[in-house]
Amino acid sequence: MSTSEKQGNPKIKPFxxxxxxxxxxGLVLLLTFVLSAHxxxxxxxxxxxxxxxxxxxxxxxxxxxxxxxxxxxxxxxIGSWMTWEILGVAIGALAAAFMGGRFRVQxxxxxxxxxxxxxxxxxxxxFLAGFGARIAGGCTSGVGLSGSAALGISAFVFxxxxxxxxxxxxRLVKGV
Amino acid sequence: xxxxxxxGMISGLLCGVLFGYVLENAGFGSPVKLSAQFKLTxxxxxxxxxxxxxxxxxGLWLLRLGGLLRPDSIAVxxxxxxxxxxxxxxxxxxxxxxxxxxxxxxxxxxxxxLDALVFIVGVLLGTTGFAVFYGAALKxxxxxxxxxxxxxxxxxxxxxxxxxxxxxxxxxxxxFYFGSWFERRGTGTVTAQQAVEGAR
Numbered sequence: 001m002s003t004s005e006k007q008g009n010p011k012i013k014p015f016x017x018x019x020x021x022x023x024x025x026g027l028v029l030l031l032t033f034v035l036s037a038h039x040x041x042x043x044x045x046x047x048x049x050x051x052x053x054x055x056x057x058x059x060x061x062x063x064x065x066x067x068x069x070x071x072x073x074x075x076x077x078i079g080s081w082m083t084w085e086i087l088g089v090a091i092g093a094l095a096a097a098f099m100g101g102r103f104r105v106q107x108x109x110x111x112x113x114x115x116x117x118x119x120x121x122x123x124x125x126x127f128l129a130g131f132g133a134r135i136a137g138g139c140t141s142g143v144g145l146s147g148s149a150a151l152g153i154s155a156f157v158f159x160x161x162x163x164x165x166x167x168x169x170x171r172l173v174k175g176v
Numbered sequence: 177x178x179x180x181x182x183x184g185m186i187s188g189l190l191c192g193v194l195f196g197y198v199l200e201n202a203g204f205g206s207p208v209k210l211s212a213q214f215k216l217t218x219x220x221x222x223x224x225x226x227x228x229x230x231x232x233x234x235g236l237w238l239l240r241l242g243g244l245l246r247p248d249s250i251a252v253x254x255x256x257x258x259x260x261x262x263x264x265x266x267x268x269x270x271x272x273x274x275x276x277x278x279x280x281x282x283x284x285x286x287x288x289x290l291d292a293l294v295f296i297v298g299v300l301l302g303t304t305g306f307a308v309f310y311g312a313a314l315k316x317x318x319x320x321x322x323x324x325x326x327x328x329x330x331x332x333x334x335x336x337x338x339x340x341x342x343x344x345x346x347x348x349x350x351x352f353y354f355g356s357w358f359e360r361r362g363t364g365t366v367t368a369q370q371a372v373e374g375a376r
Contacts, residue, residue, distance in 0.1 A: 008369045015209075015368050018220045019352075021202035022227020028198055029228055030235040032191040037179035038251035039232075040195050042279030043299065050303045067310035081183040088192020089199070089279065090286045096200035097287035102372050105288040108207055109275065112375035122207075122291045125274015126281065126298020127305070129267045133278060134306035135317060136263020137253060140277040141195075143260065144267075145225055147253040149232035151328045151340055154253045158264035163214075163222075166268035170214035176207045176275040176375045 011101035029149055036081060039146020043133035045086035047071070052078035067134075109176040121175035178245045196283055205287035206371035207275025214272050217362035219355030226348045234341055252328055258321035274298065 016024070032040050051071045054062035062068050071077050097103040109118040133139040136158055138147065144162060147155030180187075202224050203209040212218035239245035253260070271277045276284055276295045284292030306314065329335040359365055 015203035018223035025228035026231025029232040084188025085192035089196035092193035092196025093200040093283040093286040126295035127302040129270030130299035130302025132266025154260035161264035162268035165265040169272035
């Protein structure tokens with residue numbers, strides 16, 4: 001480690017405190033409810049992407065699919081609120097990373113577990129999260145965060161199992 | 177009267193930009209920071225989530241109390257408890273394995289992390305896989321354990337909303353208290369400097 005690394009790069013601004021970030025996130029979530037009548041989400045945009053791209057590449061199969069068919073009955077869901085929201089997340093995160101001096105192109109985890117293992121853990125983790133989100137009808141944002149703020153019973157069940165399973169799996173697999 | 181039921185482009189972009197801005201500033205673009213929650217060394221994920229839940233839930237309650245928000249106008253996830261449990265377990269397993277969840281992987285990619293792009297490809301494949309295998313088995317998991325009486329503790333068990341909010345407030349204090357206790361005994365929370373340097 002070089003001396004500059006030990007002292008820290010002054011261009012890198014610290015993260016917000018969890019309390020400040022939590023209050024800010026709560027106010028953003030409240031604004032979202034007031035504007036749209038639903039909360040924030042993420043995996044829903046992935047579903048809209050899959051349905052929309054499926055409609056372009058394999059229209060017959062997509063329309064015939066039991067899950068995606070009803071979503072494309074009135075045309076492609078790309079352009080839905082959720083797809084705009086995810087585009088916004090990308091812009092907001094990019095702005096924050098640049099303004100905080102924290103933008104760095106890297107393959108995070110390649111140094112700690114090796115590039116090939118990191119490829120597998122991140123791809124496999126994404127697959128599990130994507131598949132699981134469709135079972136729950138949403139992910140950490142849509143069900144865990146927004147559903148809890150709306151006081152939904154299933155949101156707290158989701159969070160309890162999310163935490164318990166995550167703790168067990170993180171002890172069995174070193175993913176990052 | 178709210179909500180405005182605005183599901184247009186500007187509404188989506190506005191909420192998304194603010195969401196992404198907060199996620200990255202909280203450190204949630206970093207898989208090191210995120211996965212440290214499950215190692216119990218950095219409780220930022222649960223501290224931020226629980227604070228946001230309480231702020232938004234109390235805000236919604238106050239808006240309804242003040243007559244500014246129509247009752248029963250906000251989307252609540254369906255009380256399909258088996259689906260929530262199985263889905264929550266899989267998302268937790270994916271989070272622990274990949275270091276992200278679907279939303280934070282977007283924050284990861286746009287703070288320069290290419291491993292987050294691979295995670296996003298995984299999410300899209302997992303979604304496609306679900307659609308391909310969507311049949312009797314997956315349908316029965318999605319509808320098992322469904323509570324017909326309603327979706328909230330107030331509707332199903334008659335717990336008054338202020339009581340639910342008070343319990344959430346106590347849970348928030350517990351998360352900060354025990355979380356900080358674990359953080360003091362661990363290797364320290366993940367700083368922005370360490371997150372930018374990447375996992376080692």
